[in-house]
Amino acid sequence: DVRGFNRATQAVRQPGSAIKPLAVYGPAVDLGKITEADIIKDEAITIGSDDWKPKNAYSGFKGDMTVKEAVARSSNIPAVKVLDEVGLSNSFGYLKNKFHLSTIVDEDKNYSSLALGGLTKGVTVRDMAAAYGVFVNSGKYIAPYTYTKVVDSNGDVILENYKNETQAISESAAYITADLLLGPTTMSMGTATGANVA
Numbered sequence: 001d002v003r004g005f006n007r008a009t010q011a012v013r014q015p016g017s018a019i020k021p022l023a024v025y026g027p028a029v030d031l032g033k034i035t036e037a038d039i040i041k042d043e044a045i046t047i048g049s050d051d052w053k054p055k056n057a058y059s060g061f062k063g064d065m066t067v068k069e070a071v072a073r074s075s076n077i078p079a080v081k082v083l084d085e086v087g088l089s090n091s092f093g094y095l096k097n098k099f100h101l102s103t104i105v106d107e108d109k110n111y112s113s114l115a116l117g118g119l120t121k122g123v124t125v126r127d128m129a130a131a132y133g134v135f136v137n138s139g140k141y142i143a144p145y146t147y148t149k150v151v152d153s154n155g156d157v158i159l160e161n162y163k164n165e166t167q168a169i170s171e172s173a174a175y176i177t178a179d180l181l182l183g184p185t186t187m188s189m190g191t192a193t194g195a196n197v198a
Contacts (some may be wrong), residue, residue: 003014007125008124008125008126009124009125009126010124011124011125011174012103012121012122012123012124013122013123013125014115014117014118014119014123015119015123015128016116016117016118017074017076017079017116017117017123018117018128018143019095019114019115019116019117019119019123020071020074020079020115020117021071021090021132021135021177021180021181022094022095022099022101022131022132023083023092023094023095023114023115024079024082024083024086024091024114024115024179025067025071025079025082025119025177026094026099026169026174026177027090027091027094027169028082028084028085028086028135029173029176029177030094030169030170030173030182031086031090032085033082033085034082034085035067035176036066036067036068036176036179036180037067037068038066038067039064039065039066040064040065040066040067040070040078040081040082041063041064041065041078041081042061042062042063042064042065042070042075042077042078042079043055043061043063044061044077044181045077045080045081047080047084047111048110048111052111052112054076054077054080054111054112054115055076055077056075056076056077057074057076058073059181061077062075063154065078065144066123067082067180068180068183068187069183069187069189070183071183071196072183072184072186072187072189072191073182073189073190073191074184074189074191076115076116077196079115080111080115080116081175083111083114083115084111088109088110088111088114089109092109092114094107094168095108095114097167098134098141098168098169099127099130099131099134099141099168100127100130100131100141100143101123101126101127101128102124103119103121103122103123103124103127103129104119104121105120105121106113107120108120114127126144128176129144130142130143130144134168134169134174135174135177135178135181136174136178137165137174138171138174138175139167139168139169139170139171139173139174140165140166140167140168141165141166141167141168142163142164142165143163143164143165145163145164146159147159147161148160148161149161172194
């Protein structure tokens, strides 16, 4: 390709915990499965047909915590439990059809991929940015575009690009999920307190 490699649209990387709001918490709020204040127990569990025992990035377990705290801590076991409530097929459907992650494949329809972000092919920066945009655009997914219009030397329009948007999740679910996403930067136990620039 003459234009070279575009890291935003062509590079794929593993999303890790950045998948949780898209595959777990956003869908769970949208489907009415959880609220921010619901309590989830961080504990040893075995889940799935292969008797998988997920672990947290931190050692041990923290016991009862709110959904808001689970997001702030990026706790894996609460995410797996909420994913179990949402269902693998529902979660996968949100990623593919509502958040439009172009690189998701059927092999990703499992607890590890959807709750912890170890996807078969990874994701692109462009796809992730557009998907996260849903939370601040009143639940609307706006397809990414790189130009609005192209005009010739006379000012005549040669190409025009129009905004393409669809309602991915409810406006209230978008608001609540966006609020959940403040936790990692604003709560004392948050995993991204250093990024709190507000």
